[in-house]
Amino acid sequence: MKPQRKVTEKSPKRGYLDGQMLIAMPGMRDERFSRSLIYICAHSSEGAMGIVVNHPAANISFPDLLVQLEVIPAADLIQLPGQVGAVKVLRGGPVETGRGFVLHSADFFIENSTLPIDEGICLTATLDILKAIARGKGPASAVLALGYAGWAPGQLETEIQENGWLNCNADSELIFGPDIDGKYEKALRKLGVNVGMLSSEAGHA
Template identity: 65%
Template sequence: MERHETHPQTLAGQFLIAMPQMADSRFAHTVIYLCAHSPEGAMGIVLNQKASSLTFPDLLRQLEIIDAGADIVLPAPADRMEVHRGGPVETGRGFVLHSQDYLAANSTMPIHDGICLTATLDILRAIVDGKGPSRAMLALGYAGWGAGQLETEIQENGWITGPADSEIIFDPATETKWDRALANIGIHPAMLSSEAGHA
């Protein structure tokens, strides 16, 4: 007998947009790109929180990709690269969402619609050498959910899902991403009541 799913099997490759009543302050007004989602859990990268005190050159020195005393001259587009806070899990580890024109064997994970994830130092070295992807977004840490946890949070009106948009993912203007992700699914922030309502 054929089963009909009311929800897609996986939300990987979609945006997870925090509702105004999001109880967890770490995720207030966030847009998350879901990289993986299965019955075992989910993992995503927050797209609109910059790391306040850490620059890309600082990070390169910390990771010893560039000598501490060396002058850093980065090729475009690496010279505009910023460091984001990708979520509260493994905050010392870097994750790069990027275009599919960079693929590292055994370490790049294609996700959906030309968006890939790489979490090794090789991609940072490639970016510094001008051999990296044409579009990239670097984050420290990620957001993670255990089995069934994300589905429960969605049912409790903590999140709304929508199609991902690469222009939003890679745009450096973090302050507009939440509004734009909502606009993509036809929602104006003023339409969202901070009271959780169930149909």
């Protein structure tokens, strides 16, 4: 699924989970999604696409990534605006892990590149947004995900029916909050669920 498609109006079919958070159940069979919190960017009869928002990418910072992608030369690192260092780099999912996807607030928009999702959250997957952030002209809130999670038609619905996922409403703290490790429990608390209540079927430490 290409996230570049422009959405002009929201579909009235709210059976789909666009703009919702998926919370992995402890019994999740796919290790790649263990204790994952996923923001769903697109969900339709054609499948689903989302970004894992609570798994940090190892050993790389956003400024380092700007240099690697040749958005800025290494010599300019010292001149970056202060807020650039606060942008978190996440492991967004197992699909296209070499590609960057920026989830961000709706105060930044690139015509034909930015996908508005829901409740003031957008997705942009072009270098232009990285350049804007590096100049201090980017969105007020942003996270950069390497890769994304994808589901074939009907696959996500089947996984939900098999108790693989819970879902809750998204909020900016769950997406952009600095406490990445605490997001999973925070999402469960929104549903009034304690992690310990879910752990009965998880027989491993």
